[in-house]
Amino acid sequence: MAILVTGGAGYIGSVTVENLLSRGENVVVLDNLSRGHREALGANVIFYQGNVGDRELLERITTENEIESCIHFAALAYVGESIEKPREYFEINLEQGITLLGSLLKAGVRRVVFSSSCATYGDPEHLPIIETARQWPINPYGWSKLLLERALASYDEAYGLKFIALRYFNAAGATEALGEHHEPETHLIPNALRAASGQTSKLEVFGGSYPTPDGTAIRDYIHVSDLADAHVRSLNHLRRHNQSEFLYLASGRGYSVLEVIECVREVTGRPVYAHIRPPRRGDPCRLVADSSKAQKLLSWQPCHSDLPTIVRTAWDWHLRHPNGYVAVP
Numbered sequence: 564m565a566i567l568v569t570g571g572a573g574y575i576g577s578v579t580v581e582n583l584l585s586r587g588e589n590v591v592v593l594d595n596l597s598r599g600h601r602e603a604l605g606a607n608v609i610f611y612q613g614n615v616g617d618r619e620l621l622e623r624i625t626t627e628n629e630i631e632s633c634i635h636f637a638a639l640a641y642v643g644e645s646i647e648k649p650r651e652y653f654e655i656n657l658e659q660g661i662t663l664l665g666s667l668l669k670a671g672v673r674r675v676v677f678s679s680s681c682a683t684y685g686d687p688e689h690l691p692i693i694e695t696a697r698q699w700p701i702n703p704y705g706w707s708k709l710l711l712e713r714a715l716a717s718y719d720e721a722y723g724l725k726f727i728a729l730r731y732f733n734a735a736g737a738t739e740a741l742g743e744h745h746e747p748e749t750h751l752i753p754n755a756l757r758a759a760s761g762q763t764s765k766l767e768v769f770g771g772s773y774p775t776p777d778g779t780a781i782r783d784y785i786h787v788s789d790l791a792d793a794h795v796r797s798l799n800h801l802r803r804h805n806q807s808e809f810l811y812l813a814s815g816r817g818y819s820v821l822e823v824i825e826c827v828r829e830v831t832g833r834p835v836y837a838h839i840r841p842p843r844r845g846d847p848c849r850l851v852a853d854s855s856k857a858q859k860l861l862s863w864q865p866c867h868s869d870l871p872t873i874v875r876t877a878w879d880w881h882l883r884h885p886n887g888y889v890a891v892p
C-alpha cells in the first residue's frame with residue numbers, strides 16, 4: 564500500500580516524502596514541477612509528472628499503485644500572485660483539488676491530509692488564532708484553501724472521506740539534504756539569506772508602519788521538519804482513529820520582519836540591508852496561532868521551530884546549495 568503525495572517535489576512536500584521514506588512507508592509522488600524540483604526527490608521515488616486535476620493520470624496512478632491515502636500539498640501558494648491571478652488559484656487549488664478528491668473516492672481512497680493555510684483566517688480578530696475562530700480570508704489564495712476545506716467536510720459527511728486539514732503559515736528552515744528554492748522567491752528568510760550571501764544587494768521589506776512595536780508585520784515561523792512530522796503524524800492519526808480534524812501548526816511565537824532580519828545577521832555574521840517598501844495588498848498585520856490542539860491530538864511538538872534554529876538550518880543549506888537545486892556549472 565502506498566501514500567500518494569501531491570506536490571511532493573515542492574519544499575514542504577519533499578521534506579515530508581523524506582520523512583515518510585525514513586519510516587519505511589511506500590510513497591508515490593504526483594507533481595507537475597511548475598514550482599518543484601525533481602532533484603528534491605530520490606531517483607528511486609515513484610514519480611508521475613502531471614497535474615492533480617488530470618483525471619486520466621489519476622486513474623493510471625491509482626490503477627498502477629495500491630494507494631491507501633493521500634497527502635495533498637500541490638497548490639499555488641503566493642498571496643500577492645493570487646490577487647493578480649485569482650483564476651489560476653481557483654482553478655489549481657480548488658477545481659483541480661476537487662478533481663483529485665473525486666478520483667480518490669472513485670479509487671476507494673478515503674484518507675486525506677490536506678495542506679491548508681492560516682490565510683483561511685484573513686485578518687484574525689483575536690490572537691493567537693485557534694481552530695474555532697471565524698474564517699474570512701482577505702485574498703484569493705486563502706479562499707481557495709477555505710473552499711477546499713469546505714468540500715472535504717461535505718465529502719466526509721456524504722461519502723465518509725476522512726481528512727485532517729492542517730492550517731499553517733511561514734514554513735522555513737531546511738534539513739541536511741532539502742531546502743527552500745522557489746523562483747521567484749517571495750519568502751522572507753530565503754530572501755534575507757540571499758541578501759546576506761551577496762546574491763542580492765538589499766532586501767525588500769513590505770510595510771513599515773503596521774501597528775506593531777517596530778512597524779513591520781509579525782508572523783509565526785515553523786520549521787519544515789516539524790511540519791513534515793505533523794503531516795506524517797496526522798496520517799497515522801487518521802489510520803488509527805478515522806476521524807476528521809482541523810488543526811493549527813504553529814510555534815505560538817510571533818517575530819517581526821525586522822527581528823527575523825536581525826537574527827539572519829547574527830547567524831550569518833553578515834550585513835543585510837533592508838529597504839522598506841509599501842505594504843502588499845492581502846497581507847495581514849499579525850499572524851500567530853495556538854497549536855495546542857494539534858500538540859495534544861498528534862503528540863506533536865514543534866521542536867525545531869525556534870528562530871535561530873530555523874535560520875541556521877536554512878543558512879547551512881544555502882551555503883551547500885547557493886543556487887538551490889540548480890547544479891553549479
Ligand SMILES: NC(=O)c1ccc[n+]([C@@H]2O[C@H](COP(=O)([O-])OP(=O)(O)OC[C@H]3O[C@@H](n4cnc5c(N)ncnc54)[C@H](O)[C@@H]3O)[C@@H](O)[C@H]2O)c1
Pocket residue numbers: 569570571572573574575576593594595596597598599600613614615616635636637638639640655659678679680681730731732733734735745
Ligand atoms: N510555504 C508555506 O509557508 C506554506 C504555509 C501554509 C500552507 N502552505 C501550503 O503547503 C503546500 C506546499 O507549499 P510549499 O511551500 O512546499 O510550496 P511549493 O511551491 O514548494 O510546492 C508545491 C508543489 O506543488 C506543485 N504543483 C503546483 N501546482 C500543481 C498542480 N496543478 N499539479 C501538480 N503539482 C502541482 C509544484 O510544482 C510544487 O512542487 C501548499 O499547498 C501551500 O499552500 C505552505
